[in-house]
Amino acid sequence: MSRQNATVRNLDLESAPAATPTLVATPAELAEQLPVEPMLAARIAHQRELIREILAGRDDRLLIVAGPCSLHDRASALDYGARLAELAEECADDAVLVMRAYVEKPRTTVGWKGLLHDPHLDGRNDIGAGLATARGLLIELAELGLPIATELLTPLAADYLSDVLSWAAIGARTTESQTHRERASALDLPVGFKNGTDGSIGTAIDAISAASHPQHYLGTDRHGRPAAIATPGNPDAHLILRGGRSGANHDVESVARASQALAAVGCPERLIVDCSHANSGKVAARQAEVMTELGARRRAGETAIAGLMLESHIAHGKQSLGGELAYGVSVTDECLGWDATAEAIRAACRR
Ligand SMILES: O=C[C@H](O)[C@H](O)COP(=O)(O)O
Numbered sequence: 648m649s650r651q652n653a654t655v656r657n658l659d660l661e662s663a664p665a666a667t668p669t670l671v672a673t674p675a676e677l678a679e680q681l682p683v684e685p686m687l688a689a690r691i692a693h694q695r696e697l698i699r700e701i702l703a704g705r706d707d708r709l710l711i712v713a714g715p716c717s718l719h720d721r722a723s724a725l726d727y728g729a730r731l732a733e734l735a736e737e738c739a740d741d742a743v744l745v746m747r748a749y750v751e752k753p754r755t756t757v758g759w760k761g762l763l764h765d766p767h768l769d770g771r772n773d774i775g776a777g778l779a780t781a782r783g784l785l786i787e788l789a790e791l792g793l794p795i796a797t798e799l800l801t802p803l804a805a806d807y808l809s810d811v812l813s814w815a816a817i818g819a820r821t822t823e824s825q826t827h828r829e830r831a832s833a834l835d836l837p838v839g840f841k842n843g844t845d846g847s848i849g850t851a852i853d854a855i856s857a858a859s860h861p862q863h864y865l866g867t868d869r870h871g872r873p874a875a876i877a878t879p880g881n882p883d884a885h886l887i888l889r890g891g892r893s894g895a896n897h898d899v900e901s902v903a904r905a906s907q908a909l910a911a912v913g914c915p916e917r918l919i920v921d922c923s924h925a926n927s928g929k930v931a932a933r934q935a936e937v938m939t940e941l942g943a944r945r946r947a948g949e950t951a952i953a954g955l956m957l958e959s960h961i962a963h964g965k966q967s968l969g970g971e972l973a974y975g976v977s978v979t980d981e982c983l984g985w986d987a988t989a990e991a992i993r994a995a996c997r998r
């Protein structure tokens with residue numbers, strides 16, 4: 648029997664398992680249960696504006712996006728937020744600190760996909776509960792006074808979360824996706840696109856161009872109904888350098904090359920450098936060295952660097968899900984502990 652016939656014979660469509668939908672709240676329903684009150688909404692609008700001013704170079708402070716690789720419990724997230732809010736006040740003349748509050752994780756293959764997908768951390772993937780847990784926690788963090796950042800991994804998740812955010816990232820694994828570019832083009836907040844996992848910046852620059860244009864796409868409205876969405880285009884899409892398979896890209900030449908490539912196609916030439924991921928070889932302590940070096944280079948006049956990102960938690964390191972969890976330790980990538988984080992942030996934003 649030929650290989651093709653064997654494959655056809657094994658395709659028993661009648662008994663193929665079907666995907667099972669479980670209905671969840673619509674974005675409008677969840678926003679009614681967990682509203683962003685008008686005073687908080689006004690502060691978020693102001694924080695978005697501050698970030699835009701930094702990206703455009705009209706505010707010379709350093710943008711710093713710092714926080715856990717992923718949020719996995721309320722107590723340690725709020726503890727981290729309180730510490731970051733205090734540091735933000737201390738550094739306010741030199742930097743705007745934004746909390747990295749990631750509730751969705753892209754995976755290279757499989758793994759825990761974040762609080763929004765699996766809020767009980769037990770593989771049940773109770774997404775209905777996860778949406779409320781994630782939105783509720785982001786609101787609590789925003790109420791501490793911090794601008795909030797997250798990765799928008801599932802385009803639909805943006806409908807549940809975007810009103811709480813001051814900044815969002817599209818990750819290295821999804822920057823090339825048309826769907827993510829379209830979703831970013833609809834958002835009224837600055838969105839950073841990471842370079843690809845292979846290190847290429849071309850896909851991210853294409854993404855920035857696409858997101859800055861008006862788009863039309865098939866989506867859903869606030870009530871979950873299928874809708875044709877027309878977007879205005881996002882003028883605040885920008886680049887995040889995160890290194891790649893061939894190594895880091897935070898060195899002087901890579902930053903200058905990226906900035907020139909952006910300028911050549913009319914995209915914002917100031918960018919953010921992620922001190923983590925392939926820019927630190929995923930070694931948390933190395934992030935502090937990268938951040939301190941980039942702070943010094945900014946002081947020396949490297950104007951392309953608008954912001955820095957750090958993966959940091961209460962305690963240094965990482966742990967696996969499954970057993971009893973240590974407090975404040977990342978359950979995804981290794982993070983820098985709090986004391987080293989505060990020291991690195993102070994060193995980077997010093998004038
Ligand atoms: O930032 C986190 C990870 O690098 C990213 O989610 C990929 O993780 P994985 O390669 O462990 O799946």
Ligand SMILES: C=C(OP(=O)(O)O)C(=O)O
Nearest residue numbers: 753818819820841889924
């Ligand atoms: C997954 C992340 O980054 P990247 O897309 O650069 O791998 C992240 O910042 O959590």
